[in-house]
Amino acid sequence: xxxxxxxxxxxxxxxxxxxxxxxxxxxxxxxxxxxxxxxxxxxxxxxxxxxxxxxxxxxxxxxxxxxxxxxxxxxxxxxxxxxxxxxxxxxxxxxxxxxxxxxxxxxxxxxxxxxxxxxxxxxxxxxxxxxxxxxxxxxxxxxxxxxxxxxxxxxxxxxxxxxxxxxxxxxxxxxxxxxxxxxxxxxxxxxxxxxxxxxxxxxxxxxxxxxxxxxxxxxxxxxxxxxxxxxxxxxxxxxxxxxxxxxxxxxxxxxxxxxxxxxxxxxxxxxxxxxxxxxxxxxxxxxxxxxxxxxxxxxxxxxxxxxxxxxxxxxxxxxxxxxxxxxxxxxxxxxxxxxxxxxxxxxxxxxxxxxxxxxxxxxxxxxxxxxxxxxxxxxxxxxxxxxxxxxxxxxxxxxxxxxxxxxxxxxxxxxxxxxxxxxxxxxxxxxxxxxxxxxxxxxxxxxxxxxxxxxxxxxxxxxxxxxxxxxxxxxxxxxxxxxxxxxxxxxxxxxxxxxxxxxxxxxxxxxxxxxxxxxxxxxxxxxxxxxxxxxxxxxxxxxxxxxxxxxxxxxxxxxxxxxxxxxxxxxxxxxxxxxxxxxxxxxxxxxxxxxxxxxxxxxxxxxxxxxxxxxxxxxxxxxxxxxxxxxxxxxxxxxxxxxxxxxxxxxxxxxxxxxxxxxx
Amino acid sequence: xxxxxxxxxxxxxxxxxxxxxxxxxxxxxxxxxxxxxxxxxxxxxxxxxxxxxxxxxxxxxxxxxxxxxxxxxxxxxxxxxxxxxxxxxxxxxxxxxxxxxxxxxxxxxxxxxxxxxxxxxxxxxxxxxxxxxxxxxxxxxxxxxxxxxxxxx
Numbered sequence: 001x002x003x004x005x006x007x008x009x010x011x012x013x014x015x016x017x018x019x020x021x022x023x024x025x026x027x028x029x030x031x032x033x034x035x036x037x038x039x040x041x042x043x044x045x046x047x048x049x050x051x052x053x054x055x056x057x058x059x060x061x062x063x064x065x066x067x068x069x070x071x072x073x074x075x076x077x078x079x080x081x082x083x084x085x086x087x088x089x090x091x092x093x094x095x096x097x098x099x100x101x102x103x104x105x106x107x108x109x110x111x112x113x114x115x116x117x118x119x120x121x122x123x124x125x126x127x128x129x130x131x132x133x134x135x136x137x138x139x140x141x142x143x144x145x146x147x148x149x150x151x152x153x154x155x156x157x158x159x160x161x162x163x164x165x166x167x168x169x170x171x172x173x174x175x176x177x178x179x180x181x182x183x184x185x186x187x188x189x190x191x192x193x194x195x196x197x198x199x200x201x202x203x204x205x206x207x208x209x210x211x212x213x214x215x216x217x218x219x220x221x222x223x224x225x226x227x228x229x230x231x232x233x234x235x236x237x238x239x240x241x242x243x244x245x246x247x248x249x250x251x252x253x254x255x256x257x258x259x260x261x262x263x264x265x266x267x268x269x270x271x272x273x274x275x276x277x278x279x280x281x282x283x284x285x286x287x288x289x290x291x292x293x294x295x296x297x298x299x300x301x302x303x304x305x306x307x308x309x310x311x312x313x314x315x316x317x318x319x320x321x322x323x324x325x326x327x328x329x330x331x332x333x334x335x336x337x338x339x340x341x342x343x344x345x346x347x348x349x350x351x352x353x354x355x356x357x358x359x360x361x362x363x364x365x366x367x368x369x370x371x372x373x374x375x376x377x378x379x380x381x382x383x384x385x386x387x388x389x390x391x392x393x394x395x396x397x398x399x400x401x402x403x404x405x406x407x408x409x410x411x412x413x414x415x416x417x418x419x420x421x422x423x424x425x426x427x428x429x430x431x432x433x434x435x436x437x438x439x440x441x442x443x444x445x446x447x448x449x450x451x452x453x454x455x456x457x458x459x460x461x462x463x464x465x466x467x468x469x470x471x472x473x474x475x476x477x478x479x480x481x482x483x484x485x486x487x488x489x490x491x492x493x494x495x496x497x498x499x500x501x502x503x504x505x506x507x508x509x510x511x512x513x514x515x516x517x518x519x520x521x522x523x524x525x526x527x528x529x530x531x532x533x534x535x536x537x538x539x540x541x542x543x544x545x546x547x548x549x550x551x552x553x554x555x556x557x558x559x560x561x562x563x564x565x566x567x568x569x570x571x572x573x574x575x576x577x578x579x580x581x582x583x584x585x586x587x588x589x590x591x592x593x594x595x596x597x598x599x600x601x602x603x604x605x606x607x608x609x610x611x612x613x614x615x616x617x618x619x620x621x622x623x624x625x626x627x628x629x630x631x632x633x634x635x636x637x638x639x640x641x642x643x644x645x646x647x648x649x650x651x652x653x654x655x656x657x658x659x660x661x662x663x664x
Numbered sequence: 665x666x667x668x669x670x671x672x673x674x675x676x677x678x679x680x681x682x683x684x685x686x687x688x689x690x691x692x693x694x695x696x697x698x699x700x701x702x703x704x705x706x707x708x709x710x711x712x713x714x715x716x717x718x719x720x721x722x723x724x725x726x727x728x729x730x731x732x733x734x735x736x737x738x739x740x741x742x743x744x745x746x747x748x749x750x751x752x753x754x755x756x757x758x759x760x761x762x763x764x765x766x767x768x769x770x771x772x773x774x775x776x777x778x779x780x781x782x783x784x785x786x787x788x789x790x791x792x793x794x795x796x797x798x799x800x801x802x803x804x805x806x807x808x809x810x811x812x813x814x815x816x817x
Contacts, residue, residue: 162760234757234784340671355675359682366686371697383713385693385771392689525731586727586760603757606728614728616757 012048013136075156123191167227175220181213186282215637222630233588235618246288268337405460434458453515499640506632513625756784
């Protein structure tokens with residue numbers, strides 16, 4: 001079986017190598033037919049990689065403990081669903097997953113571009129398959145998922161209990177889909193550079209890929225935070241750990257790219273900048289994998305030092321140097337068609353948004369890599385605390401929040417003062433009203449960041465609502481349609497725009513929630529005997545008695561906590577701790593009572609035999625809105641990418657005018 | 665040309681502002697990453713991020729002790745040289761993965777020969793290269809690589 005797997009990976013490697021060669025060869029005169037052959041090579045890579053991953057799953061399900069990654073991450077008592085997801089518990093397994101997603105993505109690109117972009121496709125295929133060559137070679141020659149061990153263990157070591165939940169089943173593949181999806185815009189950008197077809201066509205072709213990849217990254221990051229919040233029992237959800245930063249950096253740059261492509265589509269500007277962004281996005285996606293795998297930074301998540309680091313670094317350098325050299329050689333073809341006419345215009349706002357997002361990504365990169373840099377320069381490893389990240393992210397996040405509302409309201413090219421006054425009058429009134437409660441809340445504790453977030457959040461929300469209102473009024477009055485019908489029409493007729501607004505509402509929700517949680521969360525420890533009551537931040541907690549149980553794998557303790565506020569008992573929480581006997585591993589089961597205004601989050605630290613329960617209590621205001629915001633961002637992205645019923649621009653060879661501008 | 669130079673000025677301003685933001689923020693949050701052997705055993709007030717392994721004999725009820733006024737007392741030993749150790753006092757949240765032999769990072773300062781850890785800074789790391797370790801020791805090691813934080817795989 002392991003032989004089949006290894007052979008399949010070698011086959012995938014060979015097929016990918018062939019596809020690169022054939023695709024590049026097809027660019028020669030009279031060798032056009034080789035492109036079809038290269039595309040069949042893409043299918044072969046997909047088939048071989050699928051075989052490899054199916055074999056790996058069969059090994060996991062068949063308890064083949066002679067395979068290192070099965071022995072290391074599974075055991076006989078593990079449920080079948082966790083056996084399947086144990087694949088991405090191991091390093092080689094997660095790289096195999098990455099490679100499999102890449103092969104699926106490549107096939108999708110081939111299928112959707114059978115009649116489109118034929119001049120670009122040779123290079124697109126070559127870039128995607130070049131990436132596949134790298135991953136299959138690593139999987140074949142450096143770290144194989146099919147490596148065996150001897151002596152063979154009788155039973156595997158099992159999957160870390162912390163990974164045995166739905167979040168960890170879904171979060172890694174979602175992130176990977178996002179990462180890998182970003183290789184498509186990159187491939188099209190390189191193809192546009194190589195073939196000198198530098199109009200906006202490559203951007204139009206990958207618009208949907210960008211949004212979908214971004215959506216998966218977003219959901220992946222939000223689910224990762226949710227996992228940290230619910231499973232790790234420290235009351236928080238984000239710690240600026242290198243691995244979290246590794247996922248955030250490509251997300252930030254991808255967000256910048258998502259916005260700046262619109263400027264290129266509409267105004268033919270920022271063309272070099274967009275190339276830089278797409279190269280950076282893909283490189284950061286690879287860099288993220290490098291960070292998690294190389295062990296150059298001590299992270300709570302890293303798999304430890306592995307031999308992979310130099311390979312990844314080499315690949316990243318090749319990509320960076322190659323892409324920028326190519327970009328440099330095409331610089332003269334990338335002149336901007338228009339120049340910025342006013343600093344108060346849609347394109348200017350997009351530019352500010354880009355500077356802020358890339359600036360934040362740069363600061364995060366700097367903070368993450370500081371220990372490595374300082375060790376290289378000074379010989380002393382100096383790390384940067386969470387305080388740095390929070391201090392930088394707070395002002396930038398608030399500025400972004402402001403632009404989220406302002407951007408869509410400002411017309412392209414140039415805004416007249418009269419127009420601005422008319423559009424922003426309402427939102428400004430709302431923001432002014434919001435000052436009162438915001439200042440009231442912020443007074444105790446001097447949480448001015450949170451106050452600013454609330455005011456700006458109200459302003460931005462009002463902007464977004466007024467945008468919807470404007471669109472609806474027009475349709476209602478001109479089309480004679482009902483209000484609800486008008487709202488529906490906004491979404492069906494202009495999906496990208498109004499889907500984007502829904503995403504923006506999600507952003508408001510998340511930023512305001514983060515600010516409030518950061519400023520107003522309180523924590524307290526209690527030690528309660530049965531029947532005793534303690535208080536944290538105005539909430540009373542009563543120990544109603546503990547429970548103990550024991551089975552084959554674990555010992556569990558729990559405690560019943562009555563939670564009340566002002567004499568009114570509103571919840572009974574049951575936090576617990578499981579101790580897994582085989583590994584002597586603790587696993588806290590936190591209990592949370594959620595309401596729109598706050599989470600009451602309780603961790604059982606320990607329960608002594610004589611009934612003394614030690615608990616940690618966290619009161620996290622507005623927590624729910626982080627998850628609601630994530631959901632809105634997902635829904636909004638789905639609206640934006642959902643295929644319209646009207647066949648729009650699809651069969652037309654190019655929606656781009658002679659001047660390179662998109663006609664709408 | 666005028667708009668171009670204006671643009672250059674605006675960009676420079678943004679860069680300066682960003683640089684200033686990074687510079688002022690980084691100042692207060694620097695910590696030296698070190699092992700027990702690298703620790704300067706004087707109370708000079710330097711903030712360290714101490715990295716090492718939990719020496720055998722750490723309390724079984726570590727999480728509970730970390731909540732008491734006395735705090736959790738345990739010994740961190742050097743990863744390379746097991747003879748070099750440093751006692752640590754810690755209060756706050758203890759990750760589930762904390763136990764003897766586990767690699768940890770904790771932030772704090774030396775005071776009278778004891779490492780006084782900051783509240784809630786204890787982090788556990790994954791056992792690296794577990795297969796080799798397993799082969800060497802001939803026994804099972806728990807497979808995990810997570811404790812506090814998010815978004816990892």
